[in-house]
Amino acid sequence: MAAEETGGGAVSHSQKLDSQGTSSNRGETENSLQDFVWKVDDMKRLRRFLVLGSETPTYYIDARKLAIENAKALSNLLEAGRGVEVVNEIERYSIEGRTPRQQTILFSLAVCARKGDLATKRQAYNALPRICRIPTHLFMFIEFCKLLSKPGKGWGRAHRNAIKRWYKEKDPWKLAMDITKYQKHERWSHSDVARLMHLNSEGTDVSDELFVIMKYVVCGWQELNAYFFPQDETTSHRSIGENGNAVLEFFRAVEEVKTLQEEVRVVELINQHNLVREHIPTCFLNSKEVWDALLSKMPMMAMIRNLNKMTSIGLLAEGSPQVKDVCNKLCNENQLRNARIHPFNMLLALKTYESGKGEKGSLKWKANVEITKALEKAFYLSFKNVEPTGKSYMLAMDVSCSMQASGCIGASTMKPHVASAAMAMMTARTEEHHEFVAFSHEIVPMEISSNMNLNEVLKICNEIRKGDKDFAQPMLYALYNNLKIDVFIVYTDSESYFGEVHPREALAKYRHHSGIHDAKLIVVAMTSNGVTLADPDDPGMLDIVGFDSAAPQVMREFILGNI
Incomplete structure (x- = not known):
């Protein structure tokens, strides 16, 4: 039934509107609404790549293999002489925590370091310590650099010096903890890196703590211990002072715990030296006493x-x-x-x-x-941890039985109907302007308030009659009811259906009639890994395929216009 007959409810799947609100064929509609789609430039595509792992507006929960062919915008920007600008953007996104996965950040930094011009390479290596905050990131960066380098090409001076600075410029106590906590990743270890960068622990500019750490990295514990405690007590060695000795004792504890048989001694070392779970041998990770000691801090x-x-x-x-x-x-x-x-x-x-x-x-x-x-x-x-965006929202929720059939891709212990209800609660509690509707035989408004708990929201969803999922309907409903919406979000288990009006067409119509030219649409398909709906050239559309702990962050970045 058309909205005119119901006083402003559903819009039939077959009905389409032109710029005057009357019927129109698809070709005319697409032509008349082109002004409401803006092309995405290379910098915007780079930001997408950093956050989504793809230049297309789709966030896949399963990590996709990264390759230079999938980062064309990055290559275009480097060729255009904008490499320094690219590195600055990579660093900004990394430091501000805008990316749910570090792989794309480190891959992009490696491309700049290996494929950029001289100024770009210098900027990339200067940014390395601030972007690679733990050894896992450093190893990942090194592996990407290896994959991007020509066969047989070794580590150049700039590459070696940048890796040396990563070790030498860190806070010594954090470095000591990090190199023992994160010992190996991507087939790389600290000893591998030390060998290839020709790391030397000596030097007048090296502090006592750093001298001990570098000796540990380059030579290993046995040689480090023999250096400071030689069998021939007359052999001289560098004096390292109180701080250096404290680092030495920390390494002793890390090494001792690897071979211990006594649970009591493991607990003692945890308490004395703040050892963490990664330091503890597997054989002690079923011990209540050990976990009790770890739990305290x-x-x-x-x-x-x-x-x-x-x-x-x-x-x-x-x-x-x-x-x-x-x-x-x-x-x-x-x-x-x-x-x-x-x-x-x-x-x-x-x-x-x-x-x-x-x-x-x-x-x-x-x-x-x-x-x-x-x-x-x-x-x-x-x-209370969620900061409002200040936008006006419409959340359209799939209430079909299939929403309760299986877990979300990326969060299998959570059913889609629970995840969508939780996100509706978050919107109700953090945003001032919001509308909630459900897909049924027509679009049905839902009264979800900020003081409701999760079970109350689920009860409202369960009481609604089931119906088809036409993802154009939320925009058409908002259009007919003259609602001012900045962001439309569809929560469903699968993007399996849309009617004769494509969602991007309905979004363009809504932008045209409402005057909100940057209105956005997010389609969250929590169990689907099939085709997506977003237009790659429309910066206002995003698909989420699956739903994991990073998805809300990706959505926020998109809503705020950062990708």
Whole structure:
């Protein structure tokens, strides 16, 4: 039934509007609305690539293989002499945390370092320490550089010097922790890097702490220990002072724990030297005493990530002091704010913990009721961590039975109907202007308020009659009802249907009639890995294929116009 007959509800799937609101054929519509689609320039495509891993407006949850052929905009910018500008943009996106995956950042930096002109290469290597903040990033950058280099071409002086600076300019204590915590990645180790960059630990400009660290990296523990504690006690060695000796003792603890058999001594070293889980041999990772020692100084995100393991080994037993400690941390608003945990990530942690089994591997546990309640409370508290965008939203939600059939790609413990309800809650609680509608036999408005909990939102969705998914309908509904919307978001399990009006055509019509020429459309298909709907040349359209913990961040960047 047309909206004119119902007073402004659904728009039939076959009905199309021209610029005056009357019927029109598709060719006329496309021609008349071309003014409302702007071409995407190379810098915009680069930003897409940095955030999405693709120049097309589609975020795939599964990581796609990166290749220079998939970064044409990057190549175009380098050829146009804009390499320094590109490096600055890469650095900005990295430091501001705008990218959910580091691979695209490091790949793009490697392209600039290996394929750019002299000024671009210098800028890329200067930015290296600020972008590669942990050894894992450094190893990934080195591997990309290797893949991008010509066969047989070794490490040049600029490349070697940049890697040396990465080690030498870091805070010594952070470096000591990092090189022992992240020892190997992408087939690279610190000793491999030291050998290829001709690293020398000596030098008058090297501090006592850095001298010990470099000696450890270049020579390994046995030679380092023999240097400072030779069998011939008359052999001279460099004096390293109190700070250098403290670093030396830290390395001693890291090496000692690798061969220990006594649990008590492992706990002692954790407490004395702040060792972390990555330092502990696998054979001790089923020990309650060891995990208890690790838990005492564990950061919030690490604690949440390890709740499943600590529960499985019996550390988080009902009524235990450890459970009380965990619950107090989870319900501490200041700690949650400092950890900047997104509500969806907290909900994902809750659903995974409730499930009693990991998404991968064989780990199983019986969820602790107190911790489950604390995670739920933390989910609601974490909404305060989300900054509003100030935009006006319409969320169109698929309420079909298939939304409850299987888990989201990228978050298998969460069903699509729960994920979409959680995102609706986030919008209701953080944004001042919002509309919620459901796909049924027609577009049905939903009353979702900021004081509702998750179960109440799910109840509203479950009570709506099921119907077809026509992704053009939200824009046409907003058009007929004269709603001012900046962002349309469709949550569905699969982008399996649209009517005779293509969503991009409906979006163009809405822009034309509303005057909101930069109105955006996001289609989130949580279980689909098929075709997408977004127009590559329209900067106002985005497809999300699957739904993981990074998806909300990608959506925010898109809504704010950063990609």
